[in-house]
Amino acid sequence: MLDIENLTVHYGxxxxxxxxxxTVGEGExxxxxGANGAGKTTILRTVMGLHRPTQGSIRYQGRDVAGLRPWVRSRMGVVMIPEGRRIFPELTVLENLRIGAYARTDRDGVAADLEKAYAMFPILxxxxxxxxxTLSGGQQQMLAIARALVARPKLLLVDEISLGLAPILVDEVFRAVETLHREGVTIFLVEQNARKALEIADRGYVLSSGRLVLEGTAAELRANPEVKKSYLGG
Amino acid sequence: MVVQQIANGVVLGSLYALVALGLTLVYGVLRILHVAHAGVFVLGAYVGVLVYLPTGSLALAIVSAAVVCSLAGLIMYRFLYRPVLGRPPLVPLIISIGAFMFLEDLYRLVMGPYIKSLPVTIRAAGFETAAVRLTGYQLFIVAAAAGLLLGLWWLMRGTRLGLAWRASAQDLETAAAHGINTDVIIGVCFVIGSAIAAVAGVMVGGYYNQVYPSMGSVPAYKALAVIVLGGMGSVPGTVIAGLALGLAETLTMVWVGTFLPRDAIAFLVLILMLLVKPTGLLGRAS
Structure with a gap:
């Protein structure tokens, strides 16, 4: 579904x-x-179209999307839960969700997905x-997830979803990601919390200083002594 | 005397608010100080002269000015600002100041350096009591300003476009990532802001019965004061600050007299505001 090849991105x-x-296969x-500053977020932002690559190609559903603006990619089903939640601070919860579904024209489908989002997070x-x-940090993260859900993503880009959350909330947001995955959404999850991420993932990549250093199934990575030492706390 | 000056202040303040709105709309989505906006205001006044003198129709003059200025605003965005999006804010600011100076001289070259008159007459009756006297034209200015502001409020609060617009003003990047064509939203801001400035240009030209190349300079810096006072990017803040400035200017005439040049007041108020509440009346620290 997503094929990134030889991607190089500069910041300044x-x-x-x-x-x-x-690569991220359909349904995976x-x-x-990777550590903070390894370049994970940059990769995700480049896939979304918020950052221009210097080199390399990004293919989504077999199509080169490198030249497409973010809203075009969004309408093709690429949806992001951004780092730091980035909910719209002066919009209401419902208006935030309306923005999530902004590009959709199927009213009934939107209403159904809105119900689904509310069922997942009744507080919303x-x-x-x-x-x-005025929402708490955890509620804002739930809103960011719900906003992505009502966009009906095909490829969901998740950026540091657990950052700054209390442990009990970390479990809750990861469960939400798992649920979406089980329903067939393809998910590309960027995470500092490697332990949690490798628990729910099918496969994983390890990024260090902007380069991939390891890849494998989640089980392989969990068992890898290098990963254990550097990312799973020994 | 005081009631009369309050009435005058509301008229003046409505005009300030209309001119400053374009700055607010553009700053809201792009965080760019669109100084050349005052040049658009002058363009509106000149189109008003060119259309009103032969036709005698104020409505036609205002509509033509709005159309021409919308296009001008859109062209400025497309060719001046869009190529430098993502650069440090100083870059578009300098471009904008340069464009403003260019426009002033362009008007001087094309329309001549002298004052053109815009002798607008209006059939609406005035309003007169013992304490206050407002001409039909003054009433028209206030009514038009109120109508435009209400229309804008409805557009922002009651429509789908308005929702996308508010989201874009709060977080342009995240809005774009959620399927909103932010390029269109930014264009809409330039179109609406420029059209409103055009209306203000024609009305100011008619109010003082004069249109001249540098008539945008004073509004340019006063509009800056107004948007800072209102809290950068806040539409209701801009309206309140515009009215407040108009009132402050006319009322100091009553209480302080002409000892203080009127045009200095905007900046005295601005300095006070920055000392007391740097984020402006309705601004929020980001």
């Missing part, structure tokens, strides 16, 4: 990502783990009329 004059090739949950229904910035 420094190289953020260098010669990365990876693939994770990209209670807070539907509340302004986004």
């Amino acid at each position: 004059h420094s190289v953020a990502v260098s010669g990365v090739s990876l 949950l693939v994770t990209l783990v 229904r209670e807070r539907a009329g509340q302004i986004g910035r």
